[in-house]
Amino acid sequence: MSTLKAVRGTRDLLPPETALWNHIEATARRVFARYNFGEIRTPIFEDTQLFARGVGEETDIVSKEMYTWEDRARAQSEKAQSLTLRPENTAGVVRAYIEHKLGETGMLQKLYYIGPQFRRERPQKGRYRQFYQIGAEVIGPHSAGSESPLRDAEVLEMLATLLDELGITGWTLALNSVGSASDRPRYIAALREALKDKVAQMCGDCQRRAETNPLRVLDCKVPEDQPIIDTLPQIADFLDDASRAHFTAVCEALAACGVKYEINPRLVRGLDYYTRTTFEFTHDGLGAQNALLGGGRYDGLSEMLGGPKAPGIGFAMGEDRLVLTLAALSAREAELADYFIAPLGESLNAPALELARALRQAGLRIEVGDGSFRLKKSFETGNKLARKIILLGEDEQQSGILTVKDFASGEQSKIARAELVKPSKE
Incomplete structure (x- = not known):
């Protein structure tokens, strides 16, 4: 059985x-x-x-x-x-x-x-x-x-x-x-006209949708159809004043909050x-x-x-x-380091390594960049490897006040080195 x-x-x-x-x-x-x-x-x-x-x-x-x-x-x-x-x-x-x-x-x-x-x-x-x-x-x-x-x-x-x-x-x-x-019929008529000479080159679903429901052609995920879809009319050009005003108000309210x-x-x-x-x-x-x-x-x-x-x-x-x-x-979070240290110049590579040692001894998981990296590359690499990035420039090295940015929240703050290297309680 x-x-x-x-x-x-x-x-x-x-x-x-x-x-x-x-x-x-x-x-x-x-x-x-x-x-x-x-x-x-x-x-x-x-x-x-x-x-x-x-x-x-x-x-x-x-x-x-x-x-x-x-x-x-x-x-x-x-x-x-x-x-x-x-x-x-x-x-x-x-x-x-x-x-x-x-x-x-x-x-x-x-x-x-x-x-x-x-x-x-x-x-x-x-x-x-x-x-x-x-x-x-x-x-x-x-x-x-x-x-x-x-x-x-x-x-x-x-x-x-x-x-x-x-x-x-x-x-x-x-x-x-x-x-x-009232907007939709005018747009659908324009879509049908635009598709008339192109739909034969598209996938079977799009050929059927062009007859029954042309709007659904825009939702096609077939890669070969995308260049054709990019040439089709956009509905924004067919909205009446009321629909346009409604959409603008939605966008403004989102921006406000x-x-x-x-x-x-x-x-x-x-x-x-x-x-x-x-x-x-x-x-x-x-x-x-x-x-x-x-x-x-x-x-x-x-x-x-x-x-x-x-x-x-x-x-x-x-x-x-x-x-x-x-x-x-959750799996990615478990793999991320606590901090990515970004030295802002090759002369700061050694101080970056020394800072990394102190943070690791405090129980933190650390990745270190390289002073030859451009700032954009440091941020891109840090975002893949760690939760936060520490920017270590000449000012930070001399003052002991480090610039720290949280990748998740986007918040940037100034934190004393002594606070960061406090031993973990775990």
């Missing part, structure tokens, strides 16, 4: 790994509570039409990836119902918002969820057919400020806080606007319901498939599902990839 194993594309989560999962979820709950979000738990399976209407019938999720089946009728007079394991959770949250008449409170609904989602896709690093997401939605009537760019910026600032508190440094936030429902971002004109995300702001947080530690989380605004989704006007914005974070990132960062 053959041994039974977990189905391909799924896996068991075992100790001690589950401790890291619990840490991530506890940190998320703690951060969400500070921003006044409450938890919502929706069913794992829903009526198939929820996703066909909400996510979009021509999206890859609906056309290729959903687990769908016919539920047997309870009586001969009943028609079997088509059910689907949820491939994402925003549509389910909006369905619950409509069904339970949450809009009648007149208040913003700030809701988060943690749980499994299901997609039939090719298993790869960090991707499984049963995967886990942490997500949140802000939705409500226009009168509650749900359409305000402030809501977009607040969600993004909250995500920056969450990643920082999880210890994930070096993330990148990419932003774009995909415009309003110190959240760094990059504008990526090709960022469209993969779901039909997105409008205006779309975003993605990435981390280089994940390699080519480097997305940690993404989301955007969906101002017309409630109406698409038969509900009242209820603008909203949300995100979903792949917990599986988050675990991989934290595990990789």
